[in-house]
Amino acid sequence: MKLNRREAITLGLTGVGGLLLPFDSSHSALAETISDCSNCLRGEIAPASFQPEELSHQIPRFQSPFKRPPLLKPVRSYESGQRPLDCYEITMKKAQVEIIPGLKTEIWSYNGILPGPVIRQKGGFRDEDRGRESLVRFINQLGTSIEDGTEIPINTTVHLHGMASLPQYDGYAEDLICPGQFKDYFYPNDRAATIWYHDHTIDRTSRNVYMGLAGMYIVEDEEERQFNLPQGEYDVPLILQDLRLASDGSLIFNDRGQRSLYGDISLVNGVPWPCMKVARRKYRFRVLNASTSRTYDLVLSQKENRLTAGERMYVIGSDCGLLDAPVELTSPLQTLVIAPAERYEFVLDFSEYDLETDLYLRNPGLINSSNIDSDARVQTIMRFHIDRDEPDRSSLPDKLREIKRLDPNQAVATRKFRFERSSTQWLINNKPWNKNRVDANPQPGAIEIWELSNNGGWMHPVHIHFVDWQILDRNGRKPRAYERGWKDVFRVDHFETVRVIAEFGRRNGDYLQGRFMMHCHNLVHEDHSMMTQFEVGQNGPEPCSAPPLPISSITPL
Ligand code: C2O
Ligand code: CU
Numbered sequence: 001m002k003l004n005r006r007e008a009i010t011l012g013l014t015g016v017g018g019l020l021l022p023f024d025s026s027h028s029a030l031a032e033t034i035s036d037c038s039n040c041l042r043g044e045i046a047p048a049s050f051q052p053e054e055l056s057h058q059i060p061r062f063q064s065p066f067k068r069p070p071l072l073k074p075v076r077s078y079e080s081g082q083r084p085l086d087c088y089e090i091t092m093k094k095a096q097v098e099i100i101p102g103l104k105t106e107i108w109s110y111n112g113i114l115p116g117p118v119i120r121q122k123g124g125f126r127d128e129d130r131g132r133e134s135l136v137r138f139i140n141q142l143g144t145s146i147e148d149g150t151e152i153p154i155n156t157t158v159h160l161h162g163m164a165s166l167p168q169y170d171g172y173a174e175d176l177i178c179p180g181q182f183k184d185y186f187y188p189n190d191r192a193a194t195i196w197y198h199d200h201t202i203d204r205t206s207r208n209v210y211m212g213l214a215g216m217y218i219v220e221d222e223e224e225r226q227f228n229l230p231q232g233e234y235d236v237p238l239i240l241q242d243l244r245l246a247s248d249g250s251l252i253f254n255d256r257g258q259r260s261l262y263g264d265i266s267l268v269n270g271v272p273w274p275c276m277k278v279a280r281r282k283y284r285f286r287v288l289n290a291s292t293s294r295t296y297d298l299v300l301s302q303k304e305n306r307l308t309a310g311e312r313m314y315v316i317g318s319d320c321g322l323l324d325a326p327v328e329l330t331s332p333l334q335t336l337v338i339a340p341a342e343r344y345e346f347v348l349d350f351s352e353y354d355l356e357t358d359l360y361l362r363n364p365g366l367i368n369s370s371n372i373d374s375d376a377r378v379q380t381i382m383r384f385h386i387d388r389d390e391p392d393r394s395s396l397p398d399k400l401r402e403i404k405r406l407d408p409n410q411a412v413a414t415r416k417f418r419f420e421r422s423s424t425q426w427l428i429n430n431k432p433w434n435k436n437r438v439d440a441n442p443q444p445g446a447i448e449i450w451e452l453s454n455n456g457g458w459m460h461p462v463h464i465h466f467v468d469w470q471i472l473d474r475n476g477r478k479p480r481a482y483e484r485g486w487k488d489v490f491r492v493d494h495f496e497t498v499r500v501i502a503e504f505g506r507r508n509g510d511y512l513q514g515r516f517m518m519h520c521h522n523l524v525h526e527d528h529s530m531m532t533q534f535e536v537g538q539n540g541p542e543p544c545s546a547p548p549l550p551i552s553s554i555t556p557l
Pocket of ligand 1: 465
């Protein structure tokens with residue numbers, strides 16, 4: 001598709017509208033967007049003259065068919081024992097994919113696809129849950145890449161974000177799988193939630209995830225089934241990413257001097273601006289923001305380029321599982337803000353519309369926050385086209401899973417963490433990552449309040465590994481209704497203090513101990529070097545105590 005010159009100019013002007021604004025650090029997302037491109041990396045440094053907008057404008061909007069990432073089947077299952085075990089295998093390798101039809105793009109992938117395959121697993125510890133355990137074998141066949149003119153190995157480590165894994169299976173940033181090695185990760189599947197696996201390599205996470213190393217992992221249980229939510233083909237992953245492609249199809253990694261990375265191509269499940277044909281009935285969507293830095297502000301509209309009133313979205317789940325009741329959001333003003341690494345689940349009821357209606361999932365960036373830039377190209381994400389009637393026996397109950405509120409009066413400690421920028425780095429309490437330093441030591445069983453504060457400039461989506469949290473308040477005010485379930489990522493906006501509470505509790509009768517990471521999930525900030533660690537209890541297993549092995553020693557699962 002070719003745009004006529006007028007359209008191109010219009011879009012181009014909209015796209016760089018930020019240039020007209022003063023360079024002001026309080027509008028840092030804009031500042032980052034318009035800053036120079038001295039750090040462009042695509043294998044090698046990109047020429048200063050490339051036009052990043054060029055390809056984005058040539059991609060057809062809302063025509064490419066919507067795709068679901070394929071489900072990964074276990075290579076072997078063991079049924080004996082309290083909890084049966086399913087074994088999966090994922091090879092990390094370079095692959096050529098057609099993000100844009102007819103043009104090859106090299107990605108670094110899980111099993112050759114973008115995003116990686118979905119793992120769906122039964123979890124829970126009650127008998128009736130019939131919960132299972134997973135072993136996922138990750139094999140690194142990525143080889144090397146050229147960085148600043150030097151050939152370096154593409155090391156990896158895999159974190160299953162949202163799983164309470166033991167420290168040695170949690171994807172510790174320094175527990176590296178080098179090319180030619182593999183590692184078997186064990187996952188307990190504690191509770192039902194939409195979670196995801198992604199790379200977590202020290203200093204390289206932003207590059208590795210951007211190049212394609214991310215995939216969804218769904219844990220289900222029996223309790224959830226009783227709610228009779230839409231299932232099967234009506235239970236749909238929506239993995240959001242933004243990328244930038246050069247005109248030869250190669251991915252451009254430009255973190256703008258280690259500040260943030262924004263793409264001008266918006267993808268859902270690896271497809272730019274797709275169209276999903278849907279039936280007049282309810283669907284459950286599991287949305288994951290797998291973008292490096294971008295926050296989305298989601299709302300439905302009947303129009304591609306503006307908001308219509310009265311379109312409804314029913315939020316039913318957050319990072320760590322179902323909410324206690326659906327939260328209804330009505331356009332144009334009630335939006336669903338989703339920062340990097342957050343997950344939300346919502347039901348859309350297309351029976352509220354006539355056949356042949358189009359609905360757009362939009363990202364108009366209404367909220368006043370950094371990490372949402374003004375790029376018009378990513379202000380509409382996908383289209384739903386209602387093209388048929390189908391029976392619907394699913395329901396949207398008034399009440400979902402009971403959420404036991406943690407009581408702040410029972411907290412035995414309050415810890416403060418400041419997320420800030422020095423002249424050269426991103427820091428937590430003024431310190432960069434140091435694998436030999438531990439910044440908090442909660443005891444097993446303790447309830448604690450952590451105060452996450454931001455003294456301005458950028459929004460930080462803070463992720464704390466291992467435990468599920470509840471947000472108490474933002475600057476003393478209640479969080480949005482859909483933020484009141486269990487979470488593991490918290491938006492900490494300019495001049496905000498977000499208080500979160502957790503119990504470092506038991507799992508299936510046992511207390512888990514050990515060292516786990518906490519970091520900003522703007523992956524560019526994480527890499528440079530807004531990350532620290534805490535230790536639960538003492539003498540837990542060491543994060544590097546289950547080292548990877550050479551591929552030559554692989555025996556079948
Ligand atoms: Cu999604 Cu520590 O990561
Ligand atoms: Cu940050």
